[in-house]
Amino acid sequence: MFLFLLLFNMSITCANAVGVIVMKYGYGEIYWGKKAFTADPMVYPLNESSAYERLMGKQSGATIADLYPNYDIGEAENKQSQKVRAIDVSLKVRQASSNILVTITFHNKSNKNYFINGHSLPTETGIAFSLMCGSSFLITTNDIKLDYLGRSCDFGDDLRNGWNIIEPGKHFSFTVPLNFAYEFLPGKHQYQIGSLEYAIATEQWFDEKIMFNTMFRVFEIRSTCPIKADLPLVFEERWLCPQYNVGDGVRDDLEDMGFNGDSGEYYFEIRTNQVSISIDADKNTSYHQYLKKIREKKYQNIMKK
Structure with missing residues:
Protein backbone atom coordinates (compact mmCIF):
# COMPACT_ATOMS: atom_id res chain seq x y z
CA MET A 1 0.00 0.00 0.00
CA PHE A 2 2.84 2.38 0.88
CA LEU A 3 4.55 1.63 -2.45
CA PHE A 4 1.26 2.24 -4.34
CA LEU A 5 0.72 5.60 -2.63
CA LEU A 6 4.32 6.59 -3.31
CA LEU A 7 4.03 5.75 -7.03
CA PHE A 8 0.65 7.49 -7.24
CA ASN A 9 2.06 10.66 -5.70
CA MET A 10 5.05 10.54 -8.07
CA SER A 11 2.74 10.21 -11.07
CA ILE A 12 0.82 13.35 -10.00
CA THR A 13 4.08 15.24 -9.53
CA CYS A 14 5.29 14.19 -13.00
CA ALA A 15 1.95 15.08 -14.55
CA ASN A 16 2.11 18.56 -13.09
CA ALA A 17 5.68 18.93 -14.33
CA VAL A 18 4.57 18.49 -17.95
CA GLY A 19 1.79 21.01 -17.96
CA VAL A 20 -1.37 19.45 -16.43
CA ILE A 21 -1.63 22.48 -14.10
CA VAL A 22 -4.53 24.68 -15.24
CA MET A 23 -3.27 27.99 -16.61
CA LYS A 24 -5.04 30.88 -14.85
CA TYR A 25 -3.08 33.81 -16.25
CA GLY A 26 -1.73 35.09 -19.54
CA TYR A 27 1.24 37.27 -20.41
CA GLY A 28 2.48 39.09 -23.50
CA GLU A 29 -0.43 41.02 -24.97
CA ILE A 30 -0.68 44.70 -24.04
CA TYR A 31 -4.35 45.03 -24.92
CA TRP A 32 -5.61 41.73 -23.58
CA GLY A 33 -9.11 42.79 -22.49
CA LYS A 34 -11.46 45.57 -21.47
CA LYS A 35 -9.47 46.23 -18.29
CA ALA A 36 -6.12 46.50 -20.11
CA PHE A 37 -4.86 50.05 -19.63
CA THR A 38 -1.11 49.52 -19.22
CA ALA A 39 1.50 50.49 -21.81
CA ASP A 40 3.62 47.44 -20.99
CA PRO A 41 2.68 43.75 -20.82
CA MET A 42 1.45 42.47 -17.48
CA VAL A 43 0.28 39.18 -16.01
CA TYR A 44 -3.50 39.21 -16.47
CA PRO A 45 -6.32 36.81 -15.49
CA LEU A 46 -7.43 34.71 -18.44
CA ASN A 47 -11.06 34.79 -17.31
CA GLU A 48 -11.07 38.58 -17.87
CA SER A 49 -9.49 38.43 -21.33
CA SER A 50 -11.13 39.24 -24.66
CA ALA A 51 -10.06 35.81 -25.91
CA TYR A 52 -12.07 34.11 -23.16
CA GLU A 53 -15.06 36.34 -23.84
CA ARG A 54 -15.00 35.36 -27.53
CA LEU A 55 -14.66 31.68 -26.61
CA MET A 56 -17.68 31.87 -24.29
CA GLY A 57 -19.68 33.44 -27.12
CA LYS A 58 -18.92 30.46 -29.36
CA GLN A 59 -18.88 27.62 -26.85
CA SER A 60 -21.18 27.78 -23.85
CA GLY A 61 -19.77 26.11 -20.78
CA ALA A 62 -16.17 26.64 -21.89
CA THR A 63 -13.52 27.23 -19.22
CA ILE A 64 -10.13 28.94 -19.30
CA ALA A 65 -8.60 25.47 -19.74
CA ASP A 66 -10.19 25.44 -23.21
CA LEU A 67 -8.39 28.60 -24.30
CA TYR A 68 -5.99 28.19 -27.21
CA GLU A 203 0.38 11.65 -50.97
CA GLN A 204 -2.94 9.81 -50.75
CA TRP A 205 -4.40 12.52 -48.51
CA PHE A 206 -4.06 15.15 -51.23
CA ASP A 207 -5.87 12.89 -53.70
CA GLU A 208 -8.71 12.23 -51.25
CA LYS A 209 -8.96 15.89 -50.29
CA ILE A 210 -9.38 16.96 -53.92
CA MET A 211 -12.14 14.37 -54.33
CA PHE A 212 -14.03 15.49 -51.23
CA ASN A 213 -13.63 19.20 -52.05
CA THR A 214 -15.09 18.53 -55.50
CA MET A 215 -18.01 16.74 -53.91
CA PHE A 216 -18.62 19.56 -51.43
CA ARG A 217 -18.72 22.16 -54.19
CA VAL A 218 -21.90 20.48 -55.44
CA PHE A 219 -23.59 21.29 -52.14
CA GLU A 220 -22.49 24.92 -52.25
CA ILE A 221 -24.46 25.76 -55.40
CA ARG A 222 -26.86 28.61 -54.76
CA SER A 223 -30.28 28.89 -56.33
CA THR A 224 -31.47 32.12 -57.95
CA CYS A 225 -32.31 34.67 -55.28
CA PRO A 226 -36.12 35.13 -55.48
CA ILE A 227 -36.45 38.65 -54.08
CA LYS A 228 -38.29 41.74 -55.16
CA ALA A 229 -36.34 44.14 -57.34
CA ASP A 230 -37.39 47.18 -55.33
CA LEU A 231 -35.68 46.02 -52.12
CA PRO A 232 -32.31 47.63 -51.18
CA LEU A 233 -29.34 45.75 -52.61
CA VAL A 234 -27.53 45.46 -49.27
CA PHE A 235 -30.63 44.00 -47.67
CA GLU A 236 -31.02 41.55 -50.55
CA GLU A 237 -27.46 40.24 -50.42
CA ARG A 238 -27.00 40.01 -46.67
CA TRP A 239 -30.36 38.79 -45.44
CA LEU A 240 -32.47 37.18 -48.14
CA CYS A 241 -30.12 35.40 -50.57
CA PRO A 242 -28.19 33.23 -48.07
CA GLN A 243 -31.32 31.34 -47.04
CA TYR A 244 -31.51 29.85 -50.54
CA ASN A 245 -28.14 28.14 -50.33
CA VAL A 246 -28.91 24.63 -51.60
CA GLY A 247 -26.22 22.95 -49.49
CA ASP A 248 -26.85 24.54 -46.10
CA GLY A 249 -25.82 22.09 -43.39
CA VAL A 250 -25.04 19.17 -45.75
CA ARG A 251 -21.27 19.72 -45.75
CA ASP A 252 -21.16 20.14 -41.97
CA ASP A 253 -23.16 16.93 -41.47
CA LEU A 254 -20.89 14.92 -43.76
CA GLU A 255 -17.71 16.29 -42.12
CA ASP A 256 -19.08 15.43 -38.68
CA MET A 257 -19.50 11.83 -39.88
CA GLY A 258 -15.89 11.73 -41.12
CA PHE A 259 -16.56 12.28 -44.82
CA ASN A 260 -13.94 15.01 -45.23
CA GLY A 261 -10.80 13.29 -46.51
CA ASP A 262 -9.01 13.55 -43.14
CA SER A 263 -8.77 9.82 -42.53
CA GLY A 264 -6.42 8.60 -39.83
CA GLU A 265 -4.52 6.50 -42.36
Missing part, protein backbone atom coordinates in the same frame (compact mmCIF):
# COMPACT_ATOMS: atom_id res chain seq x y z
CA PRO A 69 -3.15 27.29 -27.27
CA ASN A 70 -3.36 23.88 -25.66
CA TYR A 71 -2.54 20.30 -26.60
CA ASP A 72 -5.08 18.40 -28.72
CA ILE A 73 -3.64 14.93 -28.15
CA GLY A 74 -2.28 13.22 -25.07
CA GLU A 75 1.31 12.13 -24.57
CA ALA A 76 0.56 8.41 -24.97
CA GLU A 77 -1.36 8.97 -28.21
CA ASN A 78 1.41 11.22 -29.50
CA LYS A 79 4.14 8.63 -28.88
CA GLN A 80 2.05 5.82 -30.35
CA SER A 81 1.31 7.83 -33.51
CA GLN A 82 5.00 8.55 -34.08
CA LYS A 83 5.89 4.89 -33.54
CA VAL A 84 3.21 3.52 -35.88
CA ARG A 85 3.93 6.04 -38.65
CA ALA A 86 7.73 5.76 -38.29
CA ILE A 87 8.28 9.49 -37.95
CA ASP A 88 9.48 11.37 -34.89
CA VAL A 89 9.87 15.00 -33.95
CA SER A 90 12.05 16.41 -31.17
CA LEU A 91 12.54 19.79 -29.54
CA LYS A 92 15.61 21.42 -27.98
CA VAL A 93 15.72 24.86 -26.32
CA ARG A 94 18.69 27.04 -25.39
CA GLN A 95 19.29 30.66 -24.46
CA ALA A 96 21.99 32.28 -26.60
CA SER A 97 22.76 35.83 -25.52
CA SER A 98 19.52 37.78 -25.98
CA ASN A 99 17.65 35.07 -27.91
CA ILE A 100 15.73 32.00 -26.77
CA LEU A 101 16.30 29.48 -29.56
CA VAL A 102 14.18 26.42 -30.13
CA THR A 103 15.23 23.74 -32.62
CA ILE A 104 12.69 21.32 -34.09
CA THR A 105 13.87 18.19 -35.91
CA PHE A 106 11.69 15.77 -37.87
CA HIS A 107 13.06 12.36 -38.86
CA ASN A 108 11.16 10.35 -41.45
CA LYS A 109 12.05 6.71 -40.76
CA SER A 110 9.33 5.32 -43.05
CA ASN A 111 9.44 4.34 -46.74
CA LYS A 112 6.97 7.04 -47.86
CA ASN A 113 6.88 10.81 -48.36
CA TYR A 114 5.42 12.85 -45.53
CA PHE A 115 4.19 16.43 -45.81
CA ILE A 116 4.14 18.93 -42.92
CA ASN A 117 1.63 21.77 -42.92
CA GLY A 118 3.46 25.09 -43.22
CA HIS A 119 1.26 27.02 -40.79
CA SER A 120 3.52 25.82 -37.96
CA LEU A 121 6.80 26.34 -39.87
CA PRO A 122 8.98 29.44 -40.40
CA THR A 123 8.34 31.27 -43.65
CA GLU A 124 11.61 33.15 -44.23
CA THR A 125 15.35 32.52 -44.13
CA GLY A 126 18.25 34.57 -42.80
CA ILE A 127 17.63 37.23 -40.15
CA ALA A 128 13.84 36.91 -40.42
CA PHE A 129 13.91 33.11 -40.15
CA SER A 130 11.91 33.38 -36.96
CA LEU A 131 8.76 34.62 -38.63
CA MET A 132 6.01 32.14 -37.80
CA CYS A 133 2.51 31.80 -39.22
CA GLY A 134 0.68 31.07 -36.00
CA SER A 135 0.92 29.94 -32.42
CA SER A 136 3.21 26.92 -32.74
CA PHE A 137 4.23 26.40 -29.11
CA LEU A 138 2.74 26.06 -25.65
CA ILE A 139 4.98 28.06 -23.29
CA THR A 140 4.09 28.18 -19.60
CA THR A 141 5.63 29.08 -16.27
CA ASN A 142 3.76 28.06 -13.11
CA ASP A 143 0.13 28.92 -13.98
CA ILE A 144 0.96 31.57 -16.61
CA LYS A 145 0.63 30.94 -20.34
CA LEU A 146 2.52 33.13 -22.83
CA ASP A 147 0.58 34.80 -25.65
CA TYR A 148 1.53 34.34 -29.28
CA LEU A 149 2.34 37.81 -30.65
CA GLY A 150 3.48 36.98 -34.19
CA ARG A 151 1.67 37.15 -37.47
CA SER A 152 -0.58 34.83 -39.46
CA CYS A 153 -0.04 33.71 -43.06
CA ASP A 154 -2.27 33.13 -46.06
CA PHE A 155 -1.26 30.08 -48.10
CA GLY A 156 -4.12 30.45 -50.56
CA ASP A 157 -6.54 27.76 -51.66
CA ASP A 158 -4.05 25.46 -53.39
CA LEU A 159 -3.78 22.26 -51.38
CA ARG A 160 -0.10 21.91 -52.27
CA ASN A 161 0.78 25.38 -51.00
CA GLY A 162 2.27 25.58 -47.54
CA TRP A 163 3.34 21.93 -47.17
CA ASN A 164 6.96 20.89 -46.65
CA ILE A 165 7.97 17.45 -47.91
CA ILE A 166 10.19 15.04 -45.95
CA GLU A 167 11.36 12.15 -48.08
CA PRO A 168 11.97 8.63 -46.68
CA GLY A 169 15.03 8.47 -44.44
CA LYS A 170 15.49 12.25 -44.47
CA HIS A 171 15.63 14.87 -41.70
CA PHE A 172 13.98 18.26 -41.65
CA SER A 173 15.09 20.79 -39.04
CA PHE A 174 14.66 24.48 -38.27
CA THR A 175 15.60 26.89 -35.49
CA VAL A 176 13.33 29.70 -34.29
CA PRO A 177 14.03 32.59 -31.85
CA LEU A 178 10.97 32.32 -29.62
CA ASN A 179 11.36 35.86 -28.32
CA PHE A 180 10.58 37.16 -31.83
CA ALA A 181 7.01 35.94 -31.32
CA TYR A 182 6.57 35.58 -27.54
CA GLU A 183 7.17 37.95 -24.63
CA PHE A 184 9.01 36.30 -21.72
CA LEU A 185 8.59 37.59 -18.18
CA PRO A 186 11.46 39.79 -16.94
CA GLY A 187 13.95 37.99 -14.72
CA LYS A 188 14.69 34.30 -14.27
CA HIS A 189 11.79 31.83 -14.54
CA GLN A 190 11.42 28.10 -15.14
CA TYR A 191 9.44 27.45 -18.34
CA GLN A 192 7.77 24.39 -19.81
CA ILE A 193 8.03 24.54 -23.62
CA GLY A 194 6.58 22.15 -26.17
CA SER A 195 5.31 22.39 -29.72
CA LEU A 196 1.65 22.24 -30.56
CA GLU A 197 0.51 19.53 -32.96
CA TYR A 198 1.98 19.38 -36.47
CA ALA A 199 -0.39 18.22 -39.19
CA ILE A 200 1.23 15.45 -41.26
CA ALA A 201 -0.16 14.10 -44.54
CA THR A 202 0.73 11.50 -47.18
CA TYR A 266 -3.39 9.42 -44.53
CA TYR A 267 -3.56 12.37 -42.13
CA PHE A 268 -2.47 12.61 -38.50
CA GLU A 269 -0.98 14.94 -35.90
CA ILE A 270 2.14 14.70 -33.76
CA ARG A 271 3.95 17.04 -31.39
CA THR A 272 7.35 17.30 -29.77
CA ASN A 273 8.55 16.44 -26.31
CA GLN A 274 8.22 19.12 -23.63
CA VAL A 275 11.36 20.79 -22.27
CA SER A 276 11.80 22.43 -18.87
CA ILE A 277 14.33 25.26 -18.98
CA SER A 278 15.35 28.26 -16.87
CA ILE A 279 15.29 31.49 -18.92
CA ASP A 280 16.66 34.83 -17.76
CA ALA A 281 14.87 37.52 -19.79
CA ASP A 282 15.45 41.26 -19.95
CA LYS A 283 14.73 44.13 -22.35
CA ASN A 284 17.11 42.60 -24.90
CA THR A 285 14.96 39.46 -25.13
CA SER A 286 11.70 41.45 -25.22
CA TYR A 287 9.46 40.97 -28.25
CA HIS A 288 7.99 44.44 -27.79
CA GLN A 289 11.49 45.96 -27.79
CA TYR A 290 12.30 43.94 -30.93
CA LEU A 291 9.15 45.28 -32.58
CA LYS A 292 9.99 48.81 -31.52
CA LYS A 293 13.46 48.55 -33.11
CA ILE A 294 11.93 47.34 -36.38
CA ARG A 295 9.51 50.28 -36.45
CA GLU A 296 12.31 52.75 -35.68
CA LYS A 297 14.41 51.26 -38.47
CA LYS A 298 11.53 51.58 -40.95
CA TYR A 299 10.97 55.19 -39.86
CA GLN A 300 14.68 56.00 -40.33
CA ASN A 301 14.62 54.47 -43.81
CA ILE A 302 11.57 56.56 -44.71
CA MET A 303 13.24 59.73 -43.43
CA LYS A 304 16.37 59.01 -45.50
CA LYS A 305 14.27 58.88 -48.65
Whole structure:
Protein backbone atom coordinates (compact mmCIF):
# COMPACT_ATOMS: atom_id res chain seq x y z
CA MET A 1 0.00 0.00 0.00
CA PHE A 2 2.84 2.38 0.88
CA LEU A 3 4.55 1.63 -2.45
CA PHE A 4 1.26 2.24 -4.34
CA LEU A 5 0.72 5.60 -2.63
CA LEU A 6 4.32 6.59 -3.31
CA LEU A 7 4.03 5.75 -7.03
CA PHE A 8 0.65 7.49 -7.24
CA ASN A 9 2.06 10.66 -5.70
CA MET A 10 5.05 10.54 -8.07
CA SER A 11 2.74 10.21 -11.07
CA ILE A 12 0.82 13.35 -10.00
CA THR A 13 4.08 15.24 -9.53
CA CYS A 14 5.29 14.19 -13.00
CA ALA A 15 1.95 15.08 -14.55
CA ASN A 16 2.11 18.56 -13.09
CA ALA A 17 5.68 18.93 -14.33
CA VAL A 18 4.57 18.49 -17.95
CA GLY A 19 1.79 21.01 -17.96
CA VAL A 20 -1.37 19.45 -16.43
CA ILE A 21 -1.63 22.48 -14.10
CA VAL A 22 -4.53 24.68 -15.24
CA MET A 23 -3.27 27.99 -16.61
CA LYS A 24 -5.04 30.88 -14.85
CA TYR A 25 -3.08 33.81 -16.25
CA GLY A 26 -1.73 35.09 -19.54
CA TYR A 27 1.24 37.27 -20.41
CA GLY A 28 2.48 39.09 -23.50
CA GLU A 29 -0.43 41.02 -24.97
CA ILE A 30 -0.68 44.70 -24.04
CA TYR A 31 -4.35 45.03 -24.92
CA TRP A 32 -5.61 41.73 -23.58
CA GLY A 33 -9.11 42.79 -22.49
CA LYS A 34 -11.46 45.57 -21.47
CA LYS A 35 -9.47 46.23 -18.29
CA ALA A 36 -6.12 46.50 -20.11
CA PHE A 37 -4.86 50.05 -19.63
CA THR A 38 -1.11 49.52 -19.22
CA ALA A 39 1.50 50.49 -21.81
CA ASP A 40 3.62 47.44 -20.99
CA PRO A 41 2.68 43.75 -20.82
CA MET A 42 1.45 42.47 -17.48
CA VAL A 43 0.28 39.18 -16.01
CA TYR A 44 -3.50 39.21 -16.47
CA PRO A 45 -6.32 36.81 -15.49
CA LEU A 46 -7.43 34.71 -18.44
CA ASN A 47 -11.06 34.79 -17.31
CA GLU A 48 -11.07 38.58 -17.87
CA SER A 49 -9.49 38.43 -21.33
CA SER A 50 -11.13 39.24 -24.66
CA ALA A 51 -10.06 35.81 -25.91
CA TYR A 52 -12.07 34.11 -23.16
CA GLU A 53 -15.06 36.34 -23.84
CA ARG A 54 -15.00 35.36 -27.53
CA LEU A 55 -14.66 31.68 -26.61
CA MET A 56 -17.68 31.87 -24.29
CA GLY A 57 -19.68 33.44 -27.12
CA LYS A 58 -18.92 30.46 -29.36
CA GLN A 59 -18.88 27.62 -26.85
CA SER A 60 -21.18 27.78 -23.85
CA GLY A 61 -19.77 26.11 -20.78
CA ALA A 62 -16.17 26.64 -21.89
CA THR A 63 -13.52 27.23 -19.22
CA ILE A 64 -10.13 28.94 -19.30
CA ALA A 65 -8.60 25.47 -19.74
CA ASP A 66 -10.19 25.44 -23.21
CA LEU A 67 -8.39 28.60 -24.30
CA TYR A 68 -5.99 28.19 -27.21
CA PRO A 69 -3.15 27.29 -27.27
CA ASN A 70 -3.36 23.88 -25.66
CA TYR A 71 -2.54 20.30 -26.60
CA ASP A 72 -5.08 18.40 -28.72
CA ILE A 73 -3.64 14.93 -28.15
CA GLY A 74 -2.28 13.22 -25.07
CA GLU A 75 1.31 12.13 -24.57
CA ALA A 76 0.56 8.41 -24.97
CA GLU A 77 -1.36 8.97 -28.21
CA ASN A 78 1.41 11.22 -29.50
CA LYS A 79 4.14 8.63 -28.88
CA GLN A 80 2.05 5.82 -30.35
CA SER A 81 1.31 7.83 -33.51
CA GLN A 82 5.00 8.55 -34.08
CA LYS A 83 5.89 4.89 -33.54
CA VAL A 84 3.21 3.52 -35.88
CA ARG A 85 3.93 6.04 -38.65
CA ALA A 86 7.73 5.76 -38.29
CA ILE A 87 8.28 9.49 -37.95
CA ASP A 88 9.48 11.37 -34.89
CA VAL A 89 9.87 15.00 -33.95
CA SER A 90 12.05 16.41 -31.17
CA LEU A 91 12.54 19.79 -29.54
CA LYS A 92 15.61 21.42 -27.98
CA VAL A 93 15.72 24.86 -26.32
CA ARG A 94 18.69 27.04 -25.39
CA GLN A 95 19.29 30.66 -24.46
CA ALA A 96 21.99 32.28 -26.60
CA SER A 97 22.76 35.83 -25.52
CA SER A 98 19.52 37.78 -25.98
CA ASN A 99 17.65 35.07 -27.91
CA ILE A 100 15.73 32.00 -26.77
CA LEU A 101 16.30 29.48 -29.56
CA VAL A 102 14.18 26.42 -30.13
CA THR A 103 15.23 23.74 -32.62
CA ILE A 104 12.69 21.32 -34.09
CA THR A 105 13.87 18.19 -35.91
CA PHE A 106 11.69 15.77 -37.87
CA HIS A 107 13.06 12.36 -38.86
CA ASN A 108 11.16 10.35 -41.45
CA LYS A 109 12.05 6.71 -40.76
CA SER A 110 9.33 5.32 -43.05
CA ASN A 111 9.44 4.34 -46.74
CA LYS A 112 6.97 7.04 -47.86
CA ASN A 113 6.88 10.81 -48.36
CA TYR A 114 5.42 12.85 -45.53
CA PHE A 115 4.19 16.43 -45.81
CA ILE A 116 4.14 18.93 -42.92
CA ASN A 117 1.63 21.77 -42.92
CA GLY A 118 3.46 25.09 -43.22
CA HIS A 119 1.26 27.02 -40.79
CA SER A 120 3.52 25.82 -37.96
CA LEU A 121 6.80 26.34 -39.87
CA PRO A 122 8.98 29.44 -40.40
CA THR A 123 8.34 31.27 -43.65
CA GLU A 124 11.61 33.15 -44.23
CA THR A 125 15.35 32.52 -44.13
CA GLY A 126 18.25 34.57 -42.80
CA ILE A 127 17.63 37.23 -40.15
CA ALA A 128 13.84 36.91 -40.42
CA PHE A 129 13.91 33.11 -40.15
CA SER A 130 11.91 33.38 -36.96
CA LEU A 131 8.76 34.62 -38.63
CA MET A 132 6.01 32.14 -37.80
CA CYS A 133 2.51 31.80 -39.22
CA GLY A 134 0.68 31.07 -36.00
CA SER A 135 0.92 29.94 -32.42
CA SER A 136 3.21 26.92 -32.74
CA PHE A 137 4.23 26.40 -29.11
CA LEU A 138 2.74 26.06 -25.65
CA ILE A 139 4.98 28.06 -23.29
CA THR A 140 4.09 28.18 -19.60
CA THR A 141 5.63 29.08 -16.27
CA ASN A 142 3.76 28.06 -13.11
CA ASP A 143 0.13 28.92 -13.98
CA ILE A 144 0.96 31.57 -16.61
CA LYS A 145 0.63 30.94 -20.34
CA LEU A 146 2.52 33.13 -22.83
CA ASP A 147 0.58 34.80 -25.65
CA TYR A 148 1.53 34.34 -29.28
CA LEU A 149 2.34 37.81 -30.65
CA GLY A 150 3.48 36.98 -34.19
CA ARG A 151 1.67 37.15 -37.47
CA SER A 152 -0.58 34.83 -39.46
CA CYS A 153 -0.04 33.71 -43.06
CA ASP A 154 -2.27 33.13 -46.06
CA PHE A 155 -1.26 30.08 -48.10
CA GLY A 156 -4.12 30.45 -50.56
CA ASP A 157 -6.54 27.76 -51.66
CA ASP A 158 -4.05 25.46 -53.39
CA LEU A 159 -3.78 22.26 -51.38
CA ARG A 160 -0.10 21.91 -52.27
CA ASN A 161 0.78 25.38 -51.00
CA GLY A 162 2.27 25.58 -47.54
CA TRP A 163 3.34 21.93 -47.17
CA ASN A 164 6.96 20.89 -46.65
CA ILE A 165 7.97 17.45 -47.91
CA ILE A 166 10.19 15.04 -45.95
CA GLU A 167 11.36 12.15 -48.08
CA PRO A 168 11.97 8.63 -46.68
CA GLY A 169 15.03 8.47 -44.44
CA LYS A 170 15.49 12.25 -44.47
CA HIS A 171 15.63 14.87 -41.70
CA PHE A 172 13.98 18.26 -41.65
CA SER A 173 15.09 20.79 -39.04
CA PHE A 174 14.66 24.48 -38.27
CA THR A 175 15.60 26.89 -35.49
CA VAL A 176 13.33 29.70 -34.29
CA PRO A 177 14.03 32.59 -31.85
CA LEU A 178 10.97 32.32 -29.62
CA ASN A 179 11.36 35.86 -28.32
CA PHE A 180 10.58 37.16 -31.83
CA ALA A 181 7.01 35.94 -31.32
CA TYR A 182 6.57 35.58 -27.54
CA GLU A 183 7.17 37.95 -24.63
CA PHE A 184 9.01 36.30 -21.72
CA LEU A 185 8.59 37.59 -18.18
CA PRO A 186 11.46 39.79 -16.94
CA GLY A 187 13.95 37.99 -14.72
CA LYS A 188 14.69 34.30 -14.27
CA HIS A 189 11.79 31.83 -14.54
CA GLN A 190 11.42 28.10 -15.14
CA TYR A 191 9.44 27.45 -18.34
CA GLN A 192 7.77 24.39 -19.81
CA ILE A 193 8.03 24.54 -23.62
CA GLY A 194 6.58 22.15 -26.17
CA SER A 195 5.31 22.39 -29.72
CA LEU A 196 1.65 22.24 -30.56
CA GLU A 197 0.51 19.53 -32.96
CA TYR A 198 1.98 19.38 -36.47
CA ALA A 199 -0.39 18.22 -39.19
CA ILE A 200 1.23 15.45 -41.26
CA ALA A 201 -0.16 14.10 -44.54
CA THR A 202 0.73 11.50 -47.18
CA GLU A 203 0.38 11.65 -50.97
CA GLN A 204 -2.94 9.81 -50.75
CA TRP A 205 -4.40 12.52 -48.51
CA PHE A 206 -4.06 15.15 -51.23
CA ASP A 207 -5.87 12.89 -53.70
CA GLU A 208 -8.71 12.23 -51.25
CA LYS A 209 -8.96 15.89 -50.29
CA ILE A 210 -9.38 16.96 -53.92
CA MET A 211 -12.14 14.37 -54.33
CA PHE A 212 -14.03 15.49 -51.23
CA ASN A 213 -13.63 19.20 -52.05
CA THR A 214 -15.09 18.53 -55.50
CA MET A 215 -18.01 16.74 -53.91
CA PHE A 216 -18.62 19.56 -51.43
CA ARG A 217 -18.72 22.16 -54.19
CA VAL A 218 -21.90 20.48 -55.44
CA PHE A 219 -23.59 21.29 -52.14
CA GLU A 220 -22.49 24.92 -52.25
CA ILE A 221 -24.46 25.76 -55.40
CA ARG A 222 -26.86 28.61 -54.76
CA SER A 223 -30.28 28.89 -56.33
CA THR A 224 -31.47 32.12 -57.95
CA CYS A 225 -32.31 34.67 -55.28
CA PRO A 226 -36.12 35.13 -55.48
CA ILE A 227 -36.45 38.65 -54.08
CA LYS A 228 -38.29 41.74 -55.16
CA ALA A 229 -36.34 44.14 -57.34
CA ASP A 230 -37.39 47.18 -55.33
CA LEU A 231 -35.68 46.02 -52.12
CA PRO A 232 -32.31 47.63 -51.18
CA LEU A 233 -29.34 45.75 -52.61
CA VAL A 234 -27.53 45.46 -49.27
CA PHE A 235 -30.63 44.00 -47.67
CA GLU A 236 -31.02 41.55 -50.55
CA GLU A 237 -27.46 40.24 -50.42
CA ARG A 238 -27.00 40.01 -46.67
CA TRP A 239 -30.36 38.79 -45.44
CA LEU A 240 -32.47 37.18 -48.14
CA CYS A 241 -30.12 35.40 -50.57
CA PRO A 242 -28.19 33.23 -48.07
CA GLN A 243 -31.32 31.34 -47.04
CA TYR A 244 -31.51 29.85 -50.54
CA ASN A 245 -28.14 28.14 -50.33
CA VAL A 246 -28.91 24.63 -51.60
CA GLY A 247 -26.22 22.95 -49.49
CA ASP A 248 -26.85 24.54 -46.10
CA GLY A 249 -25.82 22.09 -43.39
CA VAL A 250 -25.04 19.17 -45.75
CA ARG A 251 -21.27 19.72 -45.75
CA ASP A 252 -21.16 20.14 -41.97
CA ASP A 253 -23.16 16.93 -41.47
CA LEU A 254 -20.89 14.92 -43.76
CA GLU A 255 -17.71 16.29 -42.12
CA ASP A 256 -19.08 15.43 -38.68
CA MET A 257 -19.50 11.83 -39.88
CA GLY A 258 -15.89 11.73 -41.12
CA PHE A 259 -16.56 12.28 -44.82
CA ASN A 260 -13.94 15.01 -45.23
CA GLY A 261 -10.80 13.29 -46.51
CA ASP A 262 -9.01 13.55 -43.14
CA SER A 263 -8.77 9.82 -42.53
CA GLY A 264 -6.42 8.60 -39.83
CA GLU A 265 -4.52 6.50 -42.36
CA TYR A 266 -3.39 9.42 -44.53
CA TYR A 267 -3.56 12.37 -42.13
CA PHE A 268 -2.47 12.61 -38.50
CA GLU A 269 -0.98 14.94 -35.90
CA ILE A 270 2.14 14.70 -33.76
CA ARG A 271 3.95 17.04 -31.39
CA THR A 272 7.35 17.30 -29.77
CA ASN A 273 8.55 16.44 -26.31
CA GLN A 274 8.22 19.12 -23.63
CA VAL A 275 11.36 20.79 -22.27
CA SER A 276 11.80 22.43 -18.87
CA ILE A 277 14.33 25.26 -18.98
CA SER A 278 15.35 28.26 -16.87
CA ILE A 279 15.29 31.49 -18.92
CA ASP A 280 16.66 34.83 -17.76
CA ALA A 281 14.87 37.52 -19.79
CA ASP A 282 15.45 41.26 -19.95
CA LYS A 283 14.73 44.13 -22.35
CA ASN A 284 17.11 42.60 -24.90
CA THR A 285 14.96 39.46 -25.13
CA SER A 286 11.70 41.45 -25.22
CA TYR A 287 9.46 40.97 -28.25
CA HIS A 288 7.99 44.44 -27.79
CA GLN A 289 11.49 45.96 -27.79
CA TYR A 290 12.30 43.94 -30.93
CA LEU A 291 9.15 45.28 -32.58
CA LYS A 292 9.99 48.81 -31.52
CA LYS A 293 13.46 48.55 -33.11
CA ILE A 294 11.93 47.34 -36.38
CA ARG A 295 9.51 50.28 -36.45
CA GLU A 296 12.31 52.75 -35.68
CA LYS A 297 14.41 51.26 -38.47
CA LYS A 298 11.53 51.58 -40.95
CA TYR A 299 10.97 55.19 -39.86
CA GLN A 300 14.68 56.00 -40.33
CA ASN A 301 14.62 54.47 -43.81
CA ILE A 302 11.57 56.56 -44.71
CA MET A 303 13.24 59.73 -43.43
CA LYS A 304 16.37 59.01 -45.50
CA LYS A 305 14.27 58.88 -48.65
